[in-house]
Amino acid sequence: MPTRNLVSILLALIVGLICYQTAQRQRYASTIGSAMSLVEERALEPRTRQELFYAAMDGMMRSLDEHSAFIDPDRLPALNERLDQEFGGVGIVVERNPNTQEIRVLTPMLGSPAAEAGIRSGDVILSIDDVPVEGLTVSDMVTRIRGPRGTSVKLELRPDGSSEERTVSLERRLIPVESVVGDRRNPDGSWDFTLEQRPATGFLRIKEFGDKTSDEVAAAIALLPPDIDSLIIDLRDNSGGLLESAVELCDQFLDEGEIVRIKRRDGELDRAPYVATPGTIIPSSIRMVVLINEDTASAAEIMAACLQDHQRAVVVGSRSFGKGTVQQIIPIDGGRSALKLTVSSYWRPSGVNIHRPRDGESDEWGVSPDPGCEISLTDRDRQLLYLFLRRREYPATMLDDLTLAAMLDPMGGEPPPESLPNPMPMGEGQRSLLDTFVDPGVERAIQVLEIKPEPVAAG
Numbered sequence: 001m002p003t004r005n006l007v008s009i010l011l012a013l014i015v016g017l018i019c020y021q022t023a024q025r026q027r028y029a030s031t032i033g034s035a036m037s038l039v040e041e042r043a044l045e046p047r048t049r050q051e052l053f054y055a056a057m058d059g060m061m062r063s064l065d066e067h068s069a070f071i072d073p074d075r076l077p078a079l080n081e082r083l084d085q086e087f088g089g090v091g092i093v094v095e096r097n098p099n100t101q102e103i104r105v106l107t108p109m110l111g112s113p114a115a116e117a118g119i120r121s122g123d124v125i126l127s128i129d130d131v132p133v134e135g136l137t138v139s140d141m142v143t144r145i146r147g148p149r150g151t152s153v154k155l156e157l158r159p160d161g162s163s164e165e166r167t168v169s170l171e172r173r174l175i176p177v178e179s180v181v182g183d184r185r186n187p188d189g190s191w192d193f194t195l196e197q198r199p200a201t202g203f204l205r206i207k208e209f210g211d212k213t214s215d216e217v218a219a220a221i222a223l224l225p226p227d228i229d230s231l232i233i234d235l236r237d238n239s240g241g242l243l244e245s246a247v248e249l250c251d252q253f254l255d256e257g258e259i260v261r262i263k264r265r266d267g268e269l270d271r272a273p274y275v276a277t278p279g280t281i282i283p284s285s286i287r288m289v290v291l292i293n294e295d296t297a298s299a300a301e302i303m304a305a306c307l308q309d310h311q312r313a314v315v316v317g318s319r320s321f322g323k324g325t326v327q328q329i330i331p332i333d334g335g336r337s338a339l340k341l342t343v344s345s346y347w348r349p350s351g352v353n354i355h356r357p358r359d360g361e362s363d364e365w366g367v368s369p370d371p372g373c374e375i376s377l378t379d380r381d382r383q384l385l386y387l388f389l390r391r392r393e394y395p396a397t398m399l400d401d402l403t404l405a406a407m408l409d410p411m412g413g414e415p416p417p418e419s420l421p422n423p424m425p426m427g428e429g430q431r432s433l434l435d436t437f438v439d440p441g442v443e444r445a446i447q448v449l450e451i452k453p454e455p456v457a458a459g
Contacts, residue, residue, distance in 0.1 A: 032056060061339060067327055071338040079329070079338075083242060085177045085210040089146040090114045090153060090170040093394065094125065096138055103133050103141055104160075106394045110189050113170045121395075122160025129154050147172050179241075180216035181205045184392045193220045198446055200227065205234035206249075209241030209299040214248035221281050230449045231282060233303075234291045236317065236441065240298025243326055243346070247274045250306045252281040253288070257310050258349040260302050262326060270344050288313035289445040292367055293377075297321035304367045305348035316373040316445050322356030322366035373448060375440055388437045 036052045047055070057070040071079055081087040091112020092105050105123045108115040125133055128144045136144075145153055154169045182191030183203040195201045202224045204217060224231075240246075243262075250259045254276035261273040290304050290313045301320050307313035326344045331337075347353050348367075356365040369375070377385070 057337075061341070065325070065342050067323065067325055067340070068342045069340045071329075071340055073333075073336045076336070076338055081177070082208070083210055083329075085179060085212045086174045087146055087177065088149045088151075088172045089175045090155075090172060091175045092119060092145070094138060094141060095394075097124075103136075103138065107189065109175060112175060113173055117168045117170055119155075119157065119168070120160060124158040124160070125155055126158060126165065127156040130156075149174050176212070177210070178216065179207050179210045179213045180220055181207065181393060182220065185395055191220070193223055194225065194228070195232070195442065195446070197442075198449075199225075200229045201446070201449060202228050202231040203234065203442075204231070205236075206238055206300070206303075208238055209245035209249070209303075211242065211245065213241070213245045214252065217249060217252065218281060228286065230287045230289070232289045232291065232442065232445050232449075233307075233313070234441070235296045235300040235304055236291050236293040237295045238297070238300035239295065239321075240300055240323065243299055243302070246299035246302040250274075250303055251276045253307060253312055254310055255280055255284070259306050260349070261347045262344050263347060264344050284312075287449055289448055290315050291441045291445060292317040292320050292369070293441075294318050295321060296367070297323040298325075301354050301367050302346060302348075305350075305352075305354060308367065308370070309349040314370050314373060314448050315367060316448060317369050317375050317441055318377075319368045320366040322354060324353055324355030324365070373444065375444055377440060381440065384434060384437050385439060387434055388439060391434070 036049060036056075039052055040046055040049065054070065054072050057072075061068045061070045091109035092114040093107050093109070094103055095106050096102070097104050103125045105114075105119055105121055105125065107121050108119050125141070127133060128141065131144070133141055145155075147153060149172055151172050152169055153172060154167060156165060156167045158165050182193040182205070183195050184192050186192050193202055193204060195203045202221070204220050206213065206217070243260075247259050255278055256276050259274040259276055262270040264270050288307065290307055292300070292304050292315060296304065296317075297320065301323065304313075304315055304320065308315045324345050324347070325342045326346060327340045328343045330339045330341055332339060345353060345355055352364045354366060
């Protein structure tokens with residue numbers, strides 16, 4: 001057969017394949033369009049075409065796995081703010097007073113427009129841009145206070161303990177979102193990164209892995225006194241974040257060795273395994289403990305597994321969540337929305353897959369505490385721990401009494417509602433439970449650190 005004829009046949013096959021694939025796509029698009037039209041015309045409770053489109057996209061992504069998702073335009077900014085660790089606002093944390101239902105300031109953030117304007121913990125917010133806050137949820141309030149950098153927002157306030165009102169106009173700035181906190185607040189609102197009950201131990205609680213987390217850890221380490229002999233990294237309730245951030249953090253504590261490997265759906269490596277580079281942020285003589293629980297997931301599991309496999313840290317707590325998949329954020333619709341798509345899985349240095357299998361055949365998933373370092377908490381202890389940590393982070397919180405009273409109810413066990421119309425007063429015995437509460441994870445970590453390591457015998 002002449003070469004020219006062979007080329008013609010090949011081109012015809014390619015064109016035919018393209019046309020077939022195009023026809024298939026158009027068929028599905030046409031079917032979806034027809035279904036949307038039918039719903040608009042006949043549904044008892046109709047929805048807009050946009051609502052139907054978002055629902056279809058959401059259903060398609062949910063059918064893939066539990067972590068893939070469609071991010072619509074309303075939710076995309078919040079996701080970007082979380083990963084970028086910054087938002088446009090004035091820098092205040094608010095809560096609803098459970099007794100009066102007023103919206104009050106928990107704390108102004110250090111160096112924020114709110115702090116510079118003299119807003120203090122306990123101040124009551126009455127209106128935002130002349131819109132009364134009565135009837136607004138806390139989420140609605142936050143949405144109104146936030147906005148693009150350089151724009152202004154007007155707050156009407158009643159200072160704590162005063163009957164007088166004042167109005168302040170604040171210019172929004174980019175407010176950094178901290179992902180690394182310490183053991184407790186200093187009087188000026190900064191963090192103390194040493195343990196109150198054992199000052200020779202550094203303490204860093206990493207809330208999530210964002211774009212600036214590794215820099216925050218480095219800054220916190222730099223604030224530690226030179227005579228510390230140990231470090232606790234708290235990853236409890238850390239749901240993950242950026243893979244690259246977890247890799248950077250592991251590299252800060254390891255001189256060499258594999259950190260994590262990423263595999264595609266065909267089982268092949270997506271790239272060469274991530275490995276540590278020479279140099280660490282703390283000497284290897286400083287002993288480390290990593291705290292985890294059942295809600296430690298994803299990037300947090302990468303860090304815990306890596307430090308455990310390299311015997312750089314002892315892991316204390318309860319078995320982690322078991323999320324060993326990587327999601328990629330893919331912008332669509334001109335960047336107005338995005339797909340969060342599971343594209344690969346990650347494996348710990350020991351070669352074990354962190355992801356919990358659906359069929360339950362394998363018991364090798366997640367991160368388990370080191371032998372003898374397991375901790376089991378009751379629901380009561382978990383709620384006490386939540387309140388304890390909340391008080392350490394926001395000393396001005398008023399939720400303690402109400403939440404603890406509801407929690408200690410004999411019929412308790414479920415998290416209490418945001419507010420109760422007639423809260424029961426707490427007795428001194430109940431209040432002392434929180435005042436004398438000791439974090440079980442930190443307590444066990446201290447016990448581990450105080451066990452002297454056995455000397456290595458020379459052969």
